[in-house]
Amino acid sequence: MLKTDTAHHAWEKRWQTPEGRQDWLRPEADVADYAAALHAQGGGRALDLGSGVGRHSMLLAELGWQTSALDGSSSGIAHLEREAASRHLTVDAQTGLMTDLPFEDGTFDYVLAFNVIYHGDLPVVEKTLDEIRRVLKPGGSFQCTMLSKRNQNYGKGREVALDSYVIDEIDDKDHPHFYCNAEGVVRLFHGFELLALQDRLHSKPGSWHWHIIAERL
Numbered sequence: 001m002l003k004t005d006t007a008h009h010a011w012e013k014r015w016q017t018p019e020g021r022q023d024w025l026r027p028e029a030d031v032a033d034y035a036a037a038l039h040a041q042g043g044g045r046a047l048d049l050g051s052g053v054g055r056h057s058m059l060l061a062e063l064g065w066q067t068s069a070l071d072g073s074s075s076g077i078a079h080l081e082r083e084a085a086s087r088h089l090t091v092d093a094q095t096g097l098m099t100d101l102p103f104e105d106g107t108f109d110y111v112l113a114f115n116v117i118y119h120g121d122l123p124v125v126e127k128t129l130d131e132i133r134r135v136l137k138p139g140g141s142f143q144c145t146m147l148s149k150r151n152q153n154y155g156k157g158r159e160v161a162l163d164s165y166v167i168d169e170i171d172d173k174d175h176p177h178f179y180c181n182a183e184g185v186v187r188l189f190h191g192f193e194l195l196a197l198q199d200r201l202h203s204k205p206g207s208w209h210w211h212i213i214a215e216r217l
């Protein structure tokens with residue numbers, strides 16, 4: 001594990017309570033639309049990376065994807081498994097880190113990482129993208145979000161590495177968060193063809209994120 005790949009400790013606390021899970025139960029419309037359209041083209045195997053409590057894992061299973069889920073929080077995975085069982089859905093869920101994916105090369109047709117891979121410094125992001133590229137099949141699809149430098153938190157707190165900040169007094173920001181501009185996204189996504197790249201408000205004022213769809217070359 002890279003020493004800055006520590007965000008799962010914060011999420012482990014959050015996923016243990018109903019209050020902590022409350023805002024993370026409904027799938028994102030962007031994900032639902034793209035995953036459904038992609039499945040209609042042939043489906044296959046999908047990975048929900050950084051699955052949290054399973055909102056997107058269960059959506060993918062409902063759409064007919066052969067779904068795997070991976071998260072660093074055992075509490076998140078436990079909640080996912082309970083909910084999936086109650087809905088009679090099959091999800092291969094396991095605990096693990098995004099920088100060391102426990103899957104063979106070329107396993108997946110689709111990888112989703114929504115609000116995930118920027119939780120670390122640049123080496124964490126680079127290692128994670130290397131792993132995603134490895135486990136995707138050639139021509140496979142990758143959908144994710146990244147923090148934009150337009151985000152209101154960019155430049156706040158302690159800069160612990162290039163474009164990576166920690167805000168100690170905010171619970172979910174007390175580990176590194178990495179921010180980038182369009183040039184940075186293009187540089188990081190070598191080995192991918194960028195199909196969609198939008199910098200837009202995410203959930204609240206100031207919450208600028210890159211919304212990205214890419215295809216593995």
